[in-house]
Amino acid sequence: PAVRPSSPYVNHRAVDSSVHVAGQLPFKDGELLGQGVLGRDVDLEAGRELARHAALNALAVAAEAVGGLDRVRIVQMLVFVASTSEFGQQSKVADAASDLLIDVLGENGLHARTAIGVASLPLNAPVEIQMVCTAV
Secondary structure, rough: OOOOOOOOOEEEEEEEEEEEEEEEEEEEEEHHHHOOOEOEEEEEHHHHHHHHHHHHHHHHHHHHHOOOOOHHEEEEEEEEEOOOOOOOOHHHHHHHHHHHHHHHHHHHOOOOOEHHHHHHHHHOOOOEEEEEEEEE
């Protein structure tokens, strides 16, 4: 997808050989694809699909930062899941994003990962993904 400029921050920042990608929400064609909290408003499968879209957006930012998708190597991904305190399946939501990165990038998509539950996210989005990558 096209990378939209952000303000008052940038979508990515290079530090030495690492590129830090700002948190990305599950937008498609400028529209947020879902809102709410997993375990209350959003079911697991919908959360997984939203995580794939957020990862796709983060991947687009990474590709722009390093000069093309074929040059992206993911180092780390942080997945924030807006969820009830009882939900407990944040890793299953994050698995969908991880699978997408590996499907698209193969070996370069393998990454360290953290998935955490949070009370809320910007725009009431159910998922936000941040990543660190390098150029190959």
